[in-house]
Amino acid sequence: MGGAIIPIDAAALPVTDWGLTHSDIAYDVVPVWQGGFFRLDDYVARFIASVTTGRYDIGLDHAGICDALHRMVAASGLSDAYVAMVAARGRNPVQSSRDPRDCANHFYAWCVPYVHIVKPEIAAKGTSVWIAKSVRRIPADSVDPTVKNYHWGDFTSGLFEAKDRGFETTLLLDHAGHITEGPGFNVFAVFGSRVVTPDAGVLHGISRRTVLEMCSEAALQPEVRPLPLEEFWEADEVFLSSSGGGVIPVARVDDRHFSNGTAGPVATRLRALYFDWIMRPDHRTPVIRA
Numbered sequence: 001m002g003g004a005i006i007p008i009d010a011a012a013l014p015v016t017d018w019g020l021t022h023s024d025i026a027y028d029v030v031p032v033w034q035g036g037f038f039r040l041d042d043y044v045a046r047f048i049a050s051v052t053t054g055r056y057d058i059g060l061d062h063a064g065i066c067d068a069l070h071r072m073v074a075a076s077g078l079s080d081a082y083v084a085m086v087a088a089r090g091r092n093p094v095q096s097s098r099d100p101r102d103c104a105n106h107f108y109a110w111c112v113p114y115v116h117i118v119k120p121e122i123a124a125k126g127t128s129v130w131i132a133k134s135v136r137r138i139p140a141d142s143v144d145p146t147v148k149n150y151h152w153g154d155f156t157s158g159l160f161e162a163k164d165r166g167f168e169t170t171l172l173l174d175h176a177g178h179i180t181e182g183p184g185f186n187v188f189a190v191f192g193s194r195v196v197t198p199d200a201g202v203l204h205g206i207s208r209r210t211v212l213e214m215c216s217e218a219a220l221q222p223e224v225r226p227l228p229l230e231e232f233w234e235a236d237e238v239f240l241s242s243s244g245g246g247v248i249p250v251a252r253v254d255d256r257h258f259s260n261g262t263a264g265p266v267a268t269r270l271r272a273l274y275f276d277w278i279m280r281p282d283h284r285t286p287v288i289r290a
């Protein structure tokens, strides 16, 4: 933070930072697995695209961001890590100003031990997902979902609904009744050897891209297109993708059981393949240890 490496408990934002007062932040998260970043350049490129779209000036280029991440992860001593990079709007030197151009934007990064968004024991057996009923995904023309952001009001409402009913996580529909995504993950439906994921209204997840690329190796046909809820119910299998745990099989959505209420064979195969790909030399950047 501010160029220094500090203990995470000491890392804090001023209360007047627009990052806090307006959730005005673009961020990204890259996994580190057994001492190596996975697809580091792809994550940093997506982050830079978000920073550009959101008009943040962080004073760092691709190489500068990578260097900061290497130094921080090395200092943390972690070998499996969740590594976040953040662009925040910052403070406006003129308290009364509502002009975002006046804010002092800033970059910071933080890392913690690797996060599985669903516990691996649960993921292996297939998790449970609740389709939010009281809330829809924020429309893509209101908050751009291709910019990874902190506008979690819709997801948090969905999570309360899900947790209150004993479900692990939530999935949001758009206003046309199509499947979008959930808090930190993309969604796939399997129909025979066809693997379908929504084309619009979602973050273009790097894990999603990895799944689409793995399909050719697994004799599966990827389809990126709208996924209406009625069609979704007819799927053979459902799974999630996230940098926090890779491919996560889903055994139940609402009261509907998929793949006999277990992790489906296609999702299980892709899950294993993901943890194989995350170690592949062509996608791996070993953390530079000073």
Ligand SMILES: *Cc1c(COP(=O)(O)O)cnc(C)c1O
Binding pocket: 148, 149, 181, 182, 183, 184, 185, 186, 202, 203, 204, 205, 206, 207, 208, 241, 242, 243, 244
């Ligand atoms: C991070 C995130 C994803 C998953 O993206 P990955 O790059 O695969 O981790 C999907 N949807 C949302 C809203 C996210 O924040």
